[in-house]
Amino acid sequence: MEMIGSTDRLSLNQITTERWTLQEAVEGCARAGIGWIAPWRNRVAEAGLARSRQLIQDAGLRVSSLCRGGMFPAATASEREARIEDNRRAIEEAAELGAEVLVLVCGPSGTKDIAEARKQVQEGIERLVPYAREHGVKLGIEPLHPMYAAERSVISTLSQANTLAEQFDRQDVGVVVDVFHVWWDPQLYPEIERAGERILGFHVSDWIVPTPDMLLGRGMMGDGVIEIRKIRHAVEAAGYRGPIEVEIFNRQIWDQPGDDVIALMKNRYLEHV
Amino acid sequence: MEMIGSTDRLSLNQITTERWTLQEAVEGCARAGIGWIAPWRNRVAEAGLARSRQLIQDAGLRVSSLCRGGMFPAATASEREARIEDNRRAIEEAAELGAEVLVLVCGPSGTKDIAEARKQVQEGIERLVPYAREHGVKLGIEPLHPMYAAERSVISTLSQANTLAEQFDRQDVGVVVDVFHVWWDPQLYPEIERAGERILGFHVSDWIVPTPDMLLGRGMMGDGVIEIRKIRHAVEAAGYRGPIEVEIFNRQIWDQPGDDVIALMKNRYLEHV
Numbered sequence: 001m002e003m004i005g006s007t008d009r010l011s012l013n014q015i016t017t018e019r020w021t022l023q024e025a026v027e028g029c030a031r032a033g034i035g036w037i038a039p040w041r042n043r044v045a046e047a048g049l050a051r052s053r054q055l056i057q058d059a060g061l062r063v064s065s066l067c068r069g070g071m072f073p074a075a076t077a078s079e080r081e082a083r084i085e086d087n088r089r090a091i092e093e094a095a096e097l098g099a100e101v102l103v104l105v106c107g108p109s110g111t112k113d114i115a116e117a118r119k120q121v122q123e124g125i126e127r128l129v130p131y132a133r134e135h136g137v138k139l140g141i142e143p144l145h146p147m148y149a150a151e152r153s154v155i156s157t158l159s160q161a162n163t164l165a166e167q168f169d170r171q172d173v174g175v176v177v178d179v180f181h182v183w184w185d186p187q188l189y190p191e192i193e194r195a196g197e198r199i200l201g202f203h204v205s206d207w208i209v210p211t212p213d214m215l216l217g218r219g220m221m222g223d224g225v226i227e228i229r230k231i232r233h234a235v236e237a238a239g240y241r242g243p244i245e246v247e248i249f250n251r252q253i254w255d256q257p258g259d260d261v262i263a264l265m266k267n268r269y270l271e272h273v
Numbered sequence: 274m275e276m277i278g279s280t281d282r283l284s285l286n287q288i289t290t291e292r293w294t295l296q297e298a299v300e301g302c303a304r305a306g307i308g309w310i311a312p313w314r315n316r317v318a319e320a321g322l323a324r325s326r327q328l329i330q331d332a333g334l335r336v337s338s339l340c341r342g343g344m345f346p347a348a349t350a351s352e353r354e355a356r357i358e359d360n361r362r363a364i365e366e367a368a369e370l371g372a373e374v375l376v377l378v379c380g381p382s383g384t385k386d387i388a389e390a391r392k393q394v395q396e397g398i399e400r401l402v403p404y405a406r407e408h409g410v411k412l413g414i415e416p417l418h419p420m421y422a423a424e425r426s427v428i429s430t431l432s433q434a435n436t437l438a439e440q441f442d443r444q445d446v447g448v449v450v451d452v453f454h455v456w457w458d459p460q461l462y463p464e465i466e467r468a469g470e471r472i473l474g475f476h477v478s479d480w481i482v483p484t485p486d487m488l489l490g491r492g493m494m495g496d497g498v499i500e501i502r503k504i505r506h507a508v509e510a511a512g513y514r515g516p517i518e519v520e521i522f523n524r525q526i527w528d529q530p531g532d533d534v535i536a537l538m539k540n541r542y543l544e545h546v
Contacts, residue, residue, distance in 0.1 A: 184387070
């Protein structure tokens with residue numbers, strides 16, 4: 001199999017080493033020669049924002065994205081307003097950490113009315129765009145697998161994410177392509193082409209069979225059925241040349257020592273991405 | 274809430290009372306005044322085909338569909354040929370039982386190449402159509418939820434099922450709309466309208482939150498987040514007036530006495546479908 005040949009674009013999404021604090025993850029990346037990290041907000045809060053920035057900077061790492069904003073729909077206007085406020089904090093944090101992109105996991109519906117929830121997502125993004133622009137942060141809409149439609153995101157396909165992103169200036173809003181969420185989609189390749197320069201991130205993992213768990217069942221690249229390299233080529237043909245995050249929710253992987261996970265991730269990245 | 278007002282169109286998909294033999298399911302329907310049943314092939318084989326037909330006929334039931342054919346893709350030509358042969362048996366069984374429709378669960382990919390698997394599905398259906406027509410049986414392509422793309426069906430959206438069905442005469446091939454599989458789809462309503470008279474079946478259950486299991490986590494209507502009645506109205510506006518099957522894969526429901534499940538199913542059908 002053709003090798004990507006370099007880990008220059010490889011980024012550790014912090015959830016892949018779920019037990020590590022931000023400091024541990026930063027140090028783990030530095031030890032392994034990985035140049036990018038995607039921190040999670042809860043771990044940033046734990047370390048403190050200014051200290052997080054310092055840790056990342058001192059290790060010479062760059063931030064591929066901040067995980068995550070979104071979660072726009074809610075049953076009441078005041079709840080939705082609180083979500084907007086929280087997203088403003090996320091934008092500030094992304095700016096402080098030097099993340100070009102805030103990943104948006106758009107959220108489940110607050111009621112049975114999924115069409116209404118989708119409107120609330122659009123309204124939420126409209127509200128955030130000026131603030132994000134002021135802070136030099138782009139919003140990356142990440143469609144989540146349809147099996148998360150009830151609990152995590154009413155944005156379920158790349159087509160839907162593209163349509164939403166196209167409501168806004170391409171400098172402000174784009175999409176994030178995560179192979180785990182989109183690999184099954186019969187419209188995947190035309191929609192990657194359509195996304196073009198709006199692609200703000202590319203995430204990899206694998207779909208393992210049988211799938212051990214809906215949330216914690218993602219696999220290491222090469223352990224499943226996703227044509228990861230084919231999707232990478234399509235994303236690159238569309239114009240994306242940015243970092244490639246490895247984002248794995250998997251209890252078995254989380255239970256392994258972080259350094260082992262990172263070593264395996266590097267090998268699998270070279271072989272399968 | 275508006276009531277559908279009658280259970281005339283209600284059909285028991287046999288998997289909902291998974292522990293019952295065909296005879297027990299037929300007798301359960303008769304006791305509860307349910308006029309339709311959708312038998313599963315393994316239960317028909319267990320009872321014997323001729324006897325199954327007799328049991329259903331004697332109880333005055335009609336067959337809404339036979340579950341199921343499909344499973345077309347495979348890694349080798351000889352395996353694919355064996356699947357075609359098995360589908361021919363399914364068509365014969367559907368004809369013998371008086372089922373107008375054989376439901377197609379199209380199958381997972383035999384390799385990592387999902388595009389190739391989708392071609393194999395189309396080829397499989399092409400091979401079956403003449404035989405199905407001879408036997409007076411229609412083929413109903415059922416798109417399955419994308420979370421089953423790796424293990425059960427590479428046909429994951431109604432759009433895809435429609436595009437596939439439209440390759441064939443509307444007398445031969447149509448689609449089956451199951452709310453559990455399609456409720457999340459942002460293109461659901463336009464695709465139901467597009468399907469129009471090709472809709473050959475309508476299945477109901479619910480998506481419960483949190484979802485206890487990927488395969489056995491479907492809920493009884495009313496216990497989840499699906500806008501079942503809204504989808505029923507759309508299916509009817511598209512022209513469908515046939516039986517409505519309740520098809521529930523759920524260990525907790527399976528563990529209850531069948532008569533209790535049927536009583537609950539009738540009430541929930543009147544209230545939520």
